[in-house]
Amino acid sequence: MQIELAVTVNGQQKRLSVATNRTVADLLREDLNLTGCRVACDGEVCGSCTVLIDGLPAAACATFAFEVDGSFIETIEGLAENDVLHAIQQAFLETNAFQCGFCTSGFIMSVKALLTVDPAPTDDTIREWLKSNICRCTGYQTILDATRLAARRIGIPA
């Protein structure tokens, strides 16, 4: 069964026809070629496929495409503007908060959602929020450092 859906991805409006059993991860990666959405566990555990749906973190591998009809999706590809990295990406780069990089886009999208709801998070808040993402090579200290640095640079909105 196919359904029609309208969705805004990284600011661009899309009209798509998708199968009901298609996930957002496949919609992004295969239909829209946005491969920054990584799929690892395919079980809503590891956080590698995290994208923002209407500003909130979601596991693209465990969300059906039909669920995002009418929604705004942000992926890692939508963060940089005019070849200038987003402050969170820059912070990850400067603090060496990744090695293999497979989980990094998921972490960065999670951090973006966190800094939207809490622009000055405590270390405990960061740890609690980022328990939804798993990294198996870098270790979490530099990711914590990157989040702190990004929070300082982005600042608290007036």
Added chain:
Amino acid sequence: MLVAQRSRHRIHPFHLHRPQTAVDAVTLHAGSKGTAAYMGGGIDLMAALKTGRRLDDVIHLGALPNRTGINECGDDIVVGAGVTHDALARSAVLRRAYPRLAESWAKLANNRIRIKGTIAGNLMAGNASYDFLIVAIAADAQIEFMTSRLSAESVAASRRAELGPADLITGIRLPGSGCLALVVQLEWKPIVAFALSFRRGQDGVVARLAVGAGFASVALSQVGLKHSVFDSSSPETASDLAEALCAPLPPPLTDWRAGSDYRRNLLKVLVRREIEQIRLTGPNHAD
């Protein structure tokens, strides 16, 4: 479940239905020519479909009205079936009546699960390790639902197993008064998890202990108190009460994480600590 046995590529095609009312949803479920399932947050449904489970009809409940509110209704608090864990944790109404519940719920699972998962889905999953059922049982809540014959009914949370897959939960009615304290202990999952309440009944205060994770199924134990739990001079010690609450429970599980005896002893210790803490902090409510 091995990762190789679970994949989004194993999700079979299905017919999607997006009803606008609860009656339409139940009618669609009853009229399915094959297998049908409701979908709220869809976390468990998605996990099941990824194992290759076949469904002919998925009935998405996202468009149903009045499912996402948490409202005071007379003396009670009615939690809509589609309320997410995140909304539950943030609810000012719930925080006033059950402050420790809201506090514990803010740390449940992770942010993605809290944002997507719904209370009714948590109840209907039928998994002893899912935590809202123990809360509902400890709080002596009622589950309101629509049957396949389209009649609105309710059942005590402790009888949740009587609900069938065609029954559609519409809300959970938590008593808004009479609860002196309710605590939820989830920090020791998956070894043990429990909810403990002290409720004012007709014959005095009743302590209710509901256990989930670490047991084969959710179980309840309750004890009537001779003295106020908040009276520090009471001859009934926290240890006595913890023993009395834990004794009638079925044996906990033995698995690779912990043995049955370890779980039982840990449960007694944690329940005793919570009782001591409740005695120190006093009742949640003015009543």
